[in-house]
Amino acid sequence: MRAVQITRFGGPEVLDVVDLPDPVPGEGQQLFDVSSAGVNFADTHQVENSYLAPQQLPLVPGAEFVGTPAGGGPRVVGLLDGGGYAEKVAAHPRLTWPVPDGVTDEQALAVVLQGATAWHLLRTSAHLAAGETVVVIAGAGGVGSLAVQLARRWGAGRVIATASSAEKRALTEELGADASVDPALADDDPKAFTAALRDANGGRPVDVVLEMTGGNVFAGSLSALAPFGRLVTYGMASRQETRTVPPGALMQRSRAVIGFWLAHCMTRPQMMDDAMTELLPLVAEGALRPIAGGRYPLTAVREAHQDLLARRTTGKLTLDPAR
Secondary structure, eight states: OEEEESOSSSSGGGGGEEOOOOOOOOTEEEEEEEEEEEEOOOHHHHHHTTTSSOOOOSSSSOOEEEEETOOOOOOEEOOSSOOSSEEEEOGGGGGEEOOOOHHHHHHHHHHIIIIIHHHHHIIISSSSOOTOOOTTTTTBBHHHHHHHHHHHHTTTTTEEEEOSHHHHHHHHHHHHHHHEEEEGGGTOOHHHHHHHHHHHHOOOOEEEEEEEEEEEHHHHHHHEEEEEEEEEEOTTTTTTOOEEEEHHHHHHHOOEEOOTHHHHHHHHHHHHHHHHHHHHOOOOTTTOOOOOOEEEEEEGGGHHHHHTTTOOBBEEEEEEOOO
């Protein structure tokens, strides 16, 4: 089969398209033919070996796929420990879900990792309550664009999104954000970013921030929280050092910082079921709109990673293993 393999850590240049033996299913696993593979920002960390779990070389990146069982069967979307950038994958059926008619591969891939992340950020980690103000950092991205819609659907009093261009900020407002903010305000001074978030909330502090950048964006977001506010951190896209938060700084305003990593939900499949059984029907009904960010041939995987790192993308990126 054709697959993307890395044999050294680095940037997009280490992603090579090669021929590899078909994967051999382990205990309880099944072989699937892949029609589409998902690309995530976390994959750029995996390739650098800068993410939460150390990586072993050689490796095939990719944590999600849409495909059919080898030998035939219904189309499913599934999660993987790795190996998704390939024509075939070995996956555990317990971490696959049928794709409803009318839902595209791209939409299903947007939901399975990024949609489930948005679902759990708001429900499991932040415990969003009706009427609360939610800030979604990177609101035009894969997770953010769905989190904006879900926060609005679940009764947020006000939704504020950040995005790095006027076009992306306009998209977040089209998806349901009440206001949008340029995260570049945090580049020199996190206090300016704090002020912008509060201004977007009528001068008031905010209740929930979904944060995946780190560095000054994290610091400015934390300072914007109201008493009993929650900042849920689930990424470190800036690759900047994030300031340590002393317990006293949390106690002074009764604030919380909560970490989230979807990998822990994958070890508790019922948590994934909770999200997927709600999200996939919403997409099928047209009530939830995943944003397709571009479909790349497998041979253009380096370009996909370059576009992600340069913030040229919006929504969900996918790879076509047939090209």
